[in-house]
Amino acid sequence: MDTKENTQSVHWADITADKIIRERKQFLNDKKTKYVCASGITPSGTVHIGNFREIISVELVVRALRQKGADVRFIYSWDDYDVFRKVPKNMPKQEELEKYLRFPITMVPDPWGKESSYARAHEVELEGLLPQVGVYPEYLYQASNYQASRYAEGMRKALENKAVIKAILDEFRTTPLPEDWMPISMFCGKCHKDTTTVLSWDGEWGVTYRCDSCGCEETVDLRTTSIAKLPWRIDWPMRWGVEGVDFEPAGKDHHSEGGSFSTAKGIARKVYNHEPPVTFQYDFLSIKGRGGKISSSSGEVISLRDVLEIYQPEIVRYMFASTRPNTEFAISFDLDVLKIYEDYDKCERIYFGVEKVNDKKAEKEKRIYELSQVGDVPAVMPYQIPLRHLCNLLQIHNGNIDEVMSLLDIKDESQVPRLRNRAECAWRWITTFAPEDFRFALKTPGEELAAIDDTAKTVLQQVSAVIENLDKYDEKSLAEELYAVAEKAGMDSKDMFTLFYNVLIGKEKGPRLAGFIKTCGKEKVLPILKAYF
Numbered sequence: 001m002d003t004k005e006n007t008q009s010v011h012w013a014d015i016t017a018d019k020i021i022r023e024r025k026q027f028l029n030d031k032k033t034k035y036v037c038a039s040g041i042t043p044s045g046t047v048h049i050g051n052f053r054e055i056i057s058v059e060l061v062v063r064a065l066r067q068k069g070a071d072v073r074f075i076y077s078w079d080d081y082d083v084f085r086k087v088p089k090n091m092p093k094q095e096e097l098e099k100y101l102r103f104p105i106t107m108v109p110d111p112w113g114k115e116s117s118y119a120r121a122h123e124v125e126l127e128g129l130l131p132q133v134g135v136y137p138e139y140l141y142q143a144s145n146y147q148a149s150r151y152a153e154g155m156r157k158a159l160e161n162k163a164v165i166k167a168i169l170d171e172f173r174t175t176p177l178p179e180d181w182m183p184i185s186m187f188c189g190k191c192h193k194d195t196t197t198v199l200s201w202d203g204e205w206g207v208t209y210r211c212d213s214c215g216c217e218e219t220v221d222l223r224t225t226s227i228a229k230l231p232w233r234i235d236w237p238m239r240w241g242v243e244g245v246d247f248e249p250a251g252k253d254h255h256s257e258g259g260s261f262s263t264a265k266g267i268a269r270k271v272y273n274h275e276p277p278v279t280f281q282y283d284f285l286s287i288k289g290r291g292g293k294i295s296s297s298s299g300e301v302i303s304l305r306d307v308l309e310i311y312q313p314e315i316v317r318y319m320f321a322s323t324r325p326n327t328e329f330a331i332s333f334d335l336d337v338l339k340i341y342e343d344y345d346k347c348e349r350i351y352f353g354v355e356k357v358n359d360k361k362a363e364k365e366k367r368i369y370e371l372s373q374v375g376d377v378p379a380v381m382p383y384q385i386p387l388r389h390l391c392n393l394l395q396i397h398n399g400n401i402d403e404v405m406s407l408l409d410i411k412d413e414s415q416v417p418r419l420r421n422r423a424e425c426a427w428r429w430i431t432t433f434a435p436e437d438f439r440f441a442l443k444t445p446g447e448e449l450a451a452i453d454d455t456a457k458t459v460l461q462q463v464s465a466v467i468e469n470l471d472k473y474d475e476k477s478l479a480e481e482l483y484a485v486a487e488k489a490g491m492d493s494k495d496m497f498t499l500f501y502n503v504l505i506g507k508e509k510g511p512r513l514a515g516f517i518k519t520c521g522k523e524k525v526l527p528i529l530k531a532y533f
C-alpha cells in the first residue's frame, strides 16, 4: 500500500483518510494496513436523514481509504439493546407500544406486524435502502452480541475498574455519581424492564440485582446471562477495543465538552487499553420546504426514503459529499431542489471537461463527482436535462413519463434508468412540494374560454400564424416575433405575457413564454389558441 500521504488531497474525505493512516501508524503500528471504520445508532424510531449523515460520512472516508490501498472493514452497529424510552409520535399502535416502555427495543413488537421486533423493523427499513445509495456496511447487532455474552470480559473489566471509570465520568458532572453506583445495567430476567438496581458484584463473574417493578432479585453469571449490558458511555469505548476501531465520527452532542466522546477517550485508554479512534464532528441537518424538524421526538420524521422520493441517489450522495461534515445545511424540498440539481449537473459537466473552471476548483469538483456516484463513474458524460425543463415537459404532458422519455434524444440505453428516476423524482416534487406558482396544467381545447377583448384576439390570431411555422424559430427569434406582434397590435408586452399565460394555463405567470411555446409544440398550442377566433 501507499505509505506516503497524498499531499494533493483536496476533499475532506481524502484529508480524513490521510489523517487516519498517519495517526494510526504513529500510535499503533507503522506496518498497519487494515483499518476499521465504525458508525452506528439506536433504532429507537424511524432512522432519520440526520442519522444518515453519519453513515454516509463514514462511507465516503471508507472509499477514500480504500482508494489509498487500505484494507478497510466498515462496520455499522445497531445499538438495539437499548431501552424503549418513549413512543415516537409517528408510530402506529401507540397504546400497544406503550405497554413495552422500559423493555429492550428488541423485545418490543413490530407495530406493522412484519418483523421480529420494533428494532428490527427500523433496521430492515434502512438496510434495504442503503444499497440504493451505494452504502454497504457490515452490520453488528448489539442485542445479539450482549445476549451471546460476547462482551462478558468487557463488562468484568468495567466492574474491576469502577473507580477509574467513576473518576472519568465525575470529572464532567456537577454532582458526582453515588458511591454505590455500578458500571453495569440489567434488564429484569422476569419482567424484562430496565427498572433494576445492581446490588453487588462478587469480584468475578457474578452480579446480583433487584427489579424495582416486579421485586425479583437474582444473581447472574456474566459469562452466560443475556440480560446484562454496559451503559452507553462505557459500552462505546469497550466496543472500540473489541472491534479495534480506527475511525468513528460523532454528532455535535457527543462531541461537546464532557460529551460521551470525551469520556469514552479516557475509558478506552485507561480501561480497555485502546487508543481512541480518529474522529470528527458532524453537524445537524435541517429540512427546508416541507415544515417540521428532524428529530425522533417530533411527529414528522424525514427519512432517507423521503429524500430519495425527490432526489436521485447520486444527488443525495452529492449533497453530503459536497458539504464538509462540520457544516450545518438544509435538505430542501422547496424551489432550491432545482438549484441542487443544477449544481450537480454543473459538477458533472466539469468532471467531463464540458464546462471549464479554474484548475483548483475543477480538481475539487471532479473528486466530489466521483464520490457522488453510487457505482462506477460513467464512461461518457450522461445525457443532461435540467430539472426545470423536465418539470415543464412533465406538466405539459400531464405527468406521462413514458411520453416525455420518448421526446428525449437519449443515445445510450444504459442512461435510461437514471433519467427515468429523475423524471419520477421531478413529478413527485411538482405534485407534492413545488410552489403553487411553479405548477401548471395546459388548457385543453373545449374548456371554458378566458374573457378577452378584440385586441387580444388579434394578437392570438397573429401569433398562431407564427406558430404554424414554429420549426423556423429558435427561442430568441420567437420571442422577438412575439414582441413585434404585440407592438403592432398596440398591446403592452407585459399584457401580452399575461394574455398567453391566461389562455394557455389559466394563470398570471408561467415558464418563459417563447421557450414554453417551443417546448409545448404547435400540436398542443394551436388548438388552444384557435378556440378564440
Ligand SMILES: [Zn+2]
Pocket: 188, 189, 190, 191, 192, 193, 211, 212, 213, 214, 215, 216
Ligand atoms: Zn422485573
